[in-house]
């Protein structure tokens with residue numbers, strides 16, 4: 227802790243899915259906190275457990291397949307939400323916490339005009355009457371940069387482009403004035419220019435309203451301008467976390483090094499030189515007993531296959547779980563990331 231107030235604290239989160247093939251251990255011992263008004267990015271390759279973590283925070287892990295393991299704790303403003311009763315959940319999901327998904331088309335109601343979808347939220351959670359909600363819906367569309375909002379509120383989701391639809395999602399998410407906003411790959415389906423615009427809108431609203439944000443993405447490049455802190459996830463675990471500066475300038479985990487090297491380089495003419503991380507993540511039906519990155523890590527030592535590395539603390543909230551930082555580990559040369567970092 228650094229004197230900031232935690233709006234959210236996740237402790238030892240474990241989530242499994244029970245499938246025909248066996249138990250998929252999707253999230254394994256994830257712990258992190260979010261300060262009030264801060265943006266935290268959760269970054270990692272597809273399948274590492276980002277969305278499952280988001281779903282757990284939104285109370286969306288459902289049986290019989292999904293199981294939140296005993297001992298998992300999610301504290302929101304000093305209360306463990308996993309102990310909420312029905313009415314507390316309703317209040318939390320309606321008025322405290324909003325989520326923006328990657329696929330706006332799947333999240334919006336295709337048969338309802340977008341204005342009405344915003345209004346429903348406002349009327350249900352902000353005690354507005356119809357006229358007030360209608361006015362506010364137009365205002366929200368204007369605030370997220372949708373031209374001619376008076377006309378657009380009358381249209382249906384399919385009449386909007388991908389980028390415009392994502393703006394509608396943002397308007398809906400912000401309509402209830404949430405204190406906590408989770409963005410799960412909000413720009414992944416969009417082209418690069420639109421991505422930037424959408425991130426700017428989220429950042430602007432976040433700063434103006436002091437909303438606490440969890441920004442989930444597989445692309446480290448996306449978070450450089452928005453997140454104060456970053457948690458790097460691999461195979462259901464957080465392998466490194468720290469300030470954005472720590473992660474970009476003094477990363478300590480070989481997976482973070484590989485992620486940084488795999489960010490598309492704006493300064494390279496030949497995009498083919500982009501490094502992708504060789505190999506695939508481990509099978510979550512039967513994760514390795516040791517470090518989950520051992521099958522792909524070029525620094526792997528015998529100990530890495532035998533035991534899970536503990537977190538090493540580098541001060542000021544910077545931690546990484548890697549045997550290279552054990553007192554007995556050999557000295558290694560870190561890859562030179564200077565050229566790669568220059569774009570951040």
Ligand SMILES: Nc1ncnc2c1ncn2[C@@H]1O[C@H](COP(=O)(O)OP(=O)(O)O)[C@@H](O)[C@H]1O
Nearest residue numbers: 243250252271272273274275276277278279510
């Ligand atoms: N409903 C489900 N049933 C079975 N496995 C699931 C389910 N949802 C997620 N998983 C598994 O959990 C792991 C983490 O998924 P997810 O959190 O969606 O990854 P991502 O980091 O890409 O968001 C993946 O291996 C995925 O296959």
Ligand code: SF4
Nearest residue numbers: 517520523530548549
């Ligand atoms: S613990 Fe070993 S295998 Fe895992 S990242 Fe560190 S060096 Fe690589």
Ligand SMILES: [Mg+2]
Nearest residue numbers: 276277410411
């Ligand atoms: Mg996901």
